[in-house]
Amino acid sequence: MAKEDKIVFCTGGGCTAKLGAGVLSHILEKLPRGEKDPDLLVGYDSRDDAAVYRITDDIALVQTVDFFPPMVDDPYTFGQIAAANALSDVYAMGGEVKTALNLVCFPESMDLNILGEILRGGAEKVAEAGGILAGGHSIADTGVKYGLSVTGLVDPRRLTANDTGKPGDKLILTKALGVGLICTANRVGEAAPGAMDAAVASMTTLNRSAAEISRSYDVHAATDVTGFSFLGHLHEMMGGRLSCRIDGSAVPVLPGAWQAADDCLYTAAGQRNRNHTGPFVRFENVPFAMQEILFDPQTSGGLMLAVAPEEAESLRDELQKAGLPAQIVGEITEKRDAEIVVSYPE
CATH class of the missing domain: 3.90.650.10 (PurM-like C-terminal domain)
Structure with a gap:
């Protein structure tokens, strides 16, 4: 890969690109809640890692999404990191990864081989997770961003939310x-x-x-x-x-x-x-x-x-x-x- 084709390192790459927790909390507090659904076991109220929706007594969907700019120069490695990061939210909820969708922002003027390497890295991590890469969405942008929307399954009785710890744990x-x-x-x-x-x-x-x-x-x-x-x-x-x-x-x-x-x-x-x-x-x-x-x-x-x-x-x-x-x-x-x-x- 020619030097000029390399991904330009982004000073806000990876999870450093997140909005701050304080700003995000202020925004979320203003969103309309709507009627409470008893089958929505985990929403954004607890600031948890993913949403969890009960389908039956034994099965609940785990849904999450994550993407960000690169923090490394190698596109294949960036794809691996971004995918591993997005998949992690399902694991944090106690679930198993089932499907994933690519989310891509990419400059039209950049070498498409770079995008291919990013997607290859991400696809390999989805496969390693035991999931299926089922599609995705892409838009032209001024910078590179990549991640996944991920769906998993969890037994509602084995769900591990983030705020259900006990004294002594x-x-x-x-x-x-x-x-x-x-x-x-x-x-x-x-x-x-x-x-x-x-x-x-x-x-x-x-x-x-x-x-x-x-x-x-x-x-x-x-x-x-x-x-x-x-x-x-x-x-x-x-x-x-x-x-x-x-x-x-x-x-x-x-x-x-x-x-x-x-x-x-x-x-x-x-x-x-x-x-x-x-x-x-x-x-x-x-x-x-x-x-x-x-x-x-x-x-x-x-x-x-x-x-x-x-x-x-x-x-x-x-x-x-x-x-x-x-x-x-x-x-x-x-x-x-x-x-x-x-x-x-x-």
Whole structure:
């Protein structure tokens, strides 16, 4: 591929391109609700990962959509990441992927071979997920954007919404944090050696195996950690009725992320996350670099699982045996004055 044909790196690529949580909440609050349908098990009221609609007592549809500009130069890799990110919402709800539709924005003046590589990467991830790519929609645009609309199925009795955790539940994170910081460092040529390779490996890993393993355990709630950051999605999990304590030293971090944070290679999205979620967080002895990692927007991040305390270690061990960097990172408590307390050893 000629140099001039490469995708131009977008400073707002991946999940850093999301609207901020505060702005989005303000918009959603103004939408007309309409009559409540008892079969709509999950809508946007809980700020959950996907919508869930019950068809029968045993079957519910899981519907989600996600797309964004590129955060890597290689179109095939971008397609893989964008697809893995979109598919993740079905896994976060406890579902299985069934079908996917491509969503494409692409400049007419750009080499169509680039688009072909993006779609090839996405199609391979849909197939890896066990789903069927059933069509899509494309429009001409001034920049490249790609993602999927995904439909899955879930047993309504096994649904894992994001805000149904219980006091005492242990919190398990299945992927390491820091992809936003690393992608920013890479864009300006300051990424640590090997850091971008590790970030890409993480972003292209489906959450399928983590979801499948967790189905054998007493998981009360789940979400995937994406653009609103570890702390932002944790805030959504607390749902205004719970609190939690996080051991900052237990949170898995990608190599190079700490250095990027120390070098002040922050994203605007990370600062929006801090502004929105910061008032709900109390840090105790947490280095500023680690704070930035916890506010860092993730693209195709891992699952955060609220699991019964007696099963947490077994679930963590099984996830690690599957090759995932999963760790127990904290515990849900009854509601306290500070919603999220993050501590760090002296």
